[in-house]
Amino acid sequence: QVQLVESGGGLVQAGGSLRLSCIASGRTLSSLAMGWFRQAPGKKRAFVAGIYWSSGTTYYADSVKGRFAISRDNAKNTVHLQMNSLKPEDTAVYYCSSRSSGSGYFERDYDYWGQGTQVTVSS
Numbered sequence: 001q002v003q004l005v006e007s008g009g010g011l012v013q014a015g016g017s018l019r020l021s022c023i024a025s026g027r028t029l030s031s032l033a034m035g036w037f038r039q040a041p042g043k044k045r046a047f048v049a050g051i052y053w054s055s056g057t058t059y060y061a062d063s064v065k066g067r068f069a070i071s072r073d074n075a076k077n078t079v080h081l082q083m084n085s086l087k088p089e090d091t092a093v094y095y096c097s098s099r100s101s102g103s104g105y106f107e108r109d110y111d112y113w114g115q116g117t118q119v120t121v122s123s
Helices: none
Strands: 002-007 010-013 018-026 033-039 046-052 058-060 068-073 078-083 092-099 117-122
Touching: 002 092, 018 033, 018 092, 018 117, 033 068, 033 078, 046 068, 046 078, 058 068
Parallel strands: 010 117
Antiparallel strands: 002 018, 018 078, 033 046, 033 092, 046 058, 068 078, 092 117
């Protein structure tokens, strides 16, 4: 089992920034990569960004490229999502997730999920 706890959500004005964090505990050695997803009201959960623990290779959804940056701190089993130039359409609950296989772009690739943290961007 891998436990994930997110933090850092909140209310911000459009154009502002937020930094989300996710701390992983438990059987973290089984984790190949981490991902961030988000779910807006009335919509399905969608991929945002991902990163491999070992190489640090990152990948992003087109909607956040150039604005969001994912990073990891292997020593602290922590992943961050730096979100800049936020837009009202970025409003959602953001979830941290862990996977041991798969491509990383789909929910089905991930084995463990955090409880989510709310991000609200006002216009």
